[in-house]
Amino acid sequence: MAIKTGILSTIGNTPLVALNKLYPATSSKLFAKLEMLNPGGGTKDRTALLMLSKAVEDGKLDQNSTVIESSSGNMAIGLAQVCRYLDLNLIVVTDPKINRHTIDLLRAYGAEIEHVTEADSDGNYLEKRLKRVKELRDSIPNSYWPNQYSNDLNPEAHYQTMKEIIDVCTEPPDYLLAATSTCGTIMGCARYVREHNLKTKIVAVDAVESIVFGTSKGNRLIPGHGAGRKSDLLDESYIDHIFHMTDIDCVIGCRRLLQRESILAGGSTGAVVMAVEKLQSQVPENSSCVMIFSDSGERYLDTIFNDSWVKKTFDKTRKPTQKNSDKNRAHAPTSAILNSKSGLIDERWPNKNGGAENHS
Numbered sequence: 001m002a003i004k005t006g007i008l009s010t011i012g013n014t015p016l017v018a019l020n021k022l023y024p025a026t027s028s029k030l031f032a033k034l035e036m037l038n039p040g041g042g043t044k045d046r047t048a049l050l051m052l053s054k055a056v057e058d059g060k061l062d063q064n065s066t067v068i069e070s071s072s073g074n075m076a077i078g079l080a081q082v083c084r085y086l087d088l089n090l091i092v093v094t095d096p097k098i099n100r101h102t103i104d105l106l107r108a109y110g111a112e113i114e115h116v117t118e119a120d121s122d123g124n125y126l127e128k129r130l131k132r133v134k135e136l137r138d139s140i141p142n143s144y145w146p147n148q149y150s151n152d153l154n155p156e157a158h159y160q161t162m163k164e165i166i167d168v169c170t171e172p173p174d175y176l177l178a179a180t181s182t183c184g185t186i187m188g189c190a191r192y193v194r195e196h197n198l199k200t201k202i203v204a205v206d207a208v209e210s211i212v213f214g215t216s217k218g219n220r221l222i223p224g225h226g227a228g229r230k231s232d233l234l235d236e237s238y239i240d241h242i243f244h245m246t247d248i249d250c251v252i253g254c255r256r257l258l259q260r261e262s263i264l265a266g267g268s269t270g271a272v273v274m275a276v277e278k279l280q281s282q283v284p285e286n287s288s289c290v291m292i293f294s295d296s297g298e299r300y301l302d303t304i305f306n307d308s309w310v311k312k313t314f315d316k317t318r319k320p321t322q323k324n325s326d327k328n329r330a331h332a333p334t335s336a337i338l339n340s341k342s343g344l345i346d347e348r349w350p351n352k353n354g355g356a357e358n359h360s
């Protein structure tokens with residue numbers, strides 16, 4: 001293996017691993033693209049690197065520039081990593097939902113953090129964050145907004161992700177599952193599939209209460225996938241199936257993945273793990289399914305992997321936190337999750353949500 005120069009050269013080329021223990025009863029072959037092994041811990045490392053290096057190349061960014069972006073998670077960390085390496089100033093506009101670990105990471109990289117405290121009417125903060133980004137851009141000379149929601153380099157970065165998958169597979173997978181927010185990941189992968197005329201069906205995994213695919217918007221607890229605004233990058237004609245997963249799905253999926261495969265992954269990966277299970281009832285025997293595992297679970301130790309948080313948040317004695325969630329799921333005892341040694345939560349807590357919405 002050759003010696004690489006600098007941390008940014010280690011972004012991408014993440015491993016694709018076969019998961020034989022996750023759902024042993026299925027005839028499908030399941031694979032995971034481990035994007036959490038990027039040096040910043042998530043898939044947004046790729047996006048940040050491409051957006052900023054192109055901006056430098058095009059002369060939109062120099063040593064005196066300030067990069068400004070709205071993010072409360074992986075995009076912020078990806079940008080912070082690249083900005084530190086290139087000696088660029090970075091202001092991250094974020095909100096109270098950002099977790100402590102992410103704030104500590106951003107501070108360690110030297111990013112400045114601007115907190116928006118006033119919520120939008122739906123309880124989320126995206127509109128207020130974007131308003132603050134605009135104010136900062138208007139007041140700071142030589143500022144640059146990568147704008148991950150409409151920058152074509154966002155999907156462009158993930159065209160490469162799909163290429164890497166195809167390069168190591170003996171034949172293209174039957175299904176590709178990715179969690180969605182800006183839709184950069186899924187659209188980049190989907191464009192590669194269409195341009196190369198591959199058989200791969202594209203499966204989007206969104207959050208209940210997210211409006212990425214036009215459903216009603218509301219309060220979500222697990223950051224990462226889902227969005228309170230539509231992405232300019234999404235072309236729904238590329239998407240074959242859509243699953244909407246709840247916050248508790250994310251918790252169950254993450255814990256199940258850890259139990260069965262010893263992979264500590266973040267919330268959106270939990271959603272993908274639950275979605276691939278649902279998908280099994282709709283796919284032919286011996287299908288191959290590749291899942292994108294977007295980030296590491298370390299940033300979720302205070303929530304998804306914290307028993308008290310799970311109990312406090314989802315216990316049957318409390319009101320359901322999600323308006324649209326299935327009542328059986330919202331009221332099921334959290335002990336079903338917390339006491340399950342094998343992660344076989346589904347046996348005691350059957351999934352009543354049925355299959356995916358077809359979307360061709």
Ligand SMILES: Cc1ncc(COP(=O)(O)O)c(C=O)c1O
Nearest residue numbers: 180181182183184185224268294
């Ligand atoms: C953990 C995680 N999963 C999934 C996504 C969705 O990816 P995309 O914005 O490319 O749709 C994000 C986006 O930030 C994320 O942080």
